Amino acid sequence: MKVVFTRDFLALILSVAVVGLGSGATLPLTALALTQAGYGTDVVGLLTAAQAGGGLLVVPIAGWVAARFGGRQTIAGAVLVVAVATAAMQLTSNLFVWAVLRMACGAALMLLFTIGEAWVNQLADDATRGRVVAIYATTFTLFQMSGPILVSQIADFGGGRFLLCGAIFLLALPTLATIRAAPHVESEQAHDSWRHVLPRMPAIVVGTMFFALFDTIALSLLPLYAMAHGIATEVAVLFASALLLGDTTMQFPIGWLADRLGRERVHLGCAAVVVVLLPLLPWAVSSPWLCWPLLVVLGAAAGAIYTLSLVACGERFRGAALVSASSLAGASWSAASFGGPLVAGALMKSVGNESLIVLLLVCALAFGAAVLWERRRDLQTAS
Structure with missing residues (x-):
């Protein structure tokens, strides 16, 4: 290294x-x-x-x-x-x-x-x-x-x-004043606006939106979901902490793995982990020996989807195009964190509490599909 x-x-x-x-x-x-x-x-x-x-x-x-x-x-x-x-x-x-x-x-x-x-x-x-x-x-x-x-x-x-x-x-x-080399954005590359960048980053956008939704739901609605399953309030509020623990502690090991095995492969692996674990949550929620490890691993995989989306920005873009790509990722985060909990809350009230899991699962599947679509497109372009 x-x-x-x-x-x-x-x-x-x-x-x-x-x-x-x-x-x-x-x-x-x-x-x-x-x-x-x-x-x-x-x-x-x-x-x-x-x-x-x-x-x-x-x-x-x-x-x-x-x-x-x-x-x-x-x-x-x-x-x-x-x-x-x-x-x-x-x-x-x-x-x-x-x-x-x-x-x-x-x-x-x-x-x-x-x-x-x-x-x-x-x-x-x-x-x-x-x-x-x-x-x-x-x-x-x-x-x-x-x-x-x-x-x-x-x-x-x-x-x-x-x-x-x-x-x-x-x-x-x-x-900030101690930094010697400022970020390099060439003015002649200013034409690399978000309109030119967006078609090249569908998986990055979907991945960012997924984690923004996951993050805001974990902080706002997951404790309510746990309480609906009979978990005591003081324990239910710790569900979000368990997810954040996995997110915080596992990003470096997953980043190291991405550097060794390839970002795209690990990205898809994280999506697969989320898709496998999410449907298990309704059954695991009442079993502490299963629930807490599941939440930690789920938080790590979901957080890595966002982290590796930022990595993908650096792999694909340079200069002003990189700034535009980063701003689009930020916009995706803002849009999902604003609208996601409103949709999830309405679904939980009208359809049932398990709609929370279904919504996250659909978004995780959409991310995996976007990565696979990008891979197929790149292979066709290369050939």
């Missing part, structure tokens, strides 16, 4: 960790503040949708922005926007203003993650890409998971909790 853990990579990972902590704290803090103010889940959902909408709005211009202003400047600007918008929520309780501020955060975070993922792919080479991207994804997930813990400690800081969260984002700026 080549040495890829340069100072640039370590500084970028540290910056991502800070942003993960800040974003992981801001969303639950917003929900908490709205609930304490007497608003219901409908308003919380609308504010969450506003952030997702901001991310979707910036997708068509992400590549142009990165080429026009440079990767380092765009990331630093995005960090500043998120910090200021988060801190500004401390100064008003007007819902319309909050919605605008959340949209600004969503747009800035979309730019930040788009360029950050492209940057990581540029720092890696084809022999180590799986492991490098896995470290990036694992670091972000670990610190994002720490966000709610931070919220539990600052929940009573009514006069300054949003200011504190905004200040957290600013901690990323000093580490």
Whole structure:
């Protein structure tokens, strides 16, 4: 394995960790503040949708922005926007203003993650890409998971909790300043817009949407699913933790496996694991000796579908095309995380709780079909 853990990579990972902590704290803090103010889940959902909408709005211009202003400047600007918008929520309780501020955060975070993922792919080479991207994804997930813990400690800081969260984002700026080589996006490649990139990445889009759906359902609806099967509330909430444990701890080993055996083969293998394990969950849910290992492995395989989708972006695209591909992956995440739980919740209410498993299974099968279709298309093109 080549040495890829340069100072640039370590500084970028540290910056991502800070942003993960800040974003992981801001969303639950917003929900908490709205609930304490007497608003219901409908308003919380609308504010969450506003952030997702901001991310979707910036997708068509992400590549142009990165080429026009440079990767380092765009990331630093995005960090500043998120910090200021988060801190500004401390100064008003007007819902319309909050919605605008959340949209600004969503747009800035979309730019930040788009360029950050492209940057990581540029720092890696084809022999180590799986492991490098896995470290990036694992670091972000670990610190994002720490966000709610931070919220539990600052929940009573009514006069300054949003200011504190905004200040957290600013901690990323000093580490960004130490990076020697900025992400390379050639302005003459700006014509590689998302319209040209999208036809070349159907499996990446479907894989990202699958994991976004899986992630949001795990955090919001899976505990309800477990409770419907007679699991006690305090145990049911741990189902999501078991999935996240598998996602967090297994990404590097799976990335190493992808580097050794080939990304596409491992990608399909992860889809197969998800397709096999999901139908077992209704029977395993009441058997702790079977349920907890199943959840950990399921979380690892589902998380790897997303991680290896990022790896596929780095394999296929360069320059502005890579930035556009990363932004489309981010847009797919936003769209699925916004609409997925609404669809799943409606199906659970009207059809039954097992429709949750069916929905995830259909999405996993769609991803596997997309990978197989891409393989067939590439073989036909080569011949």
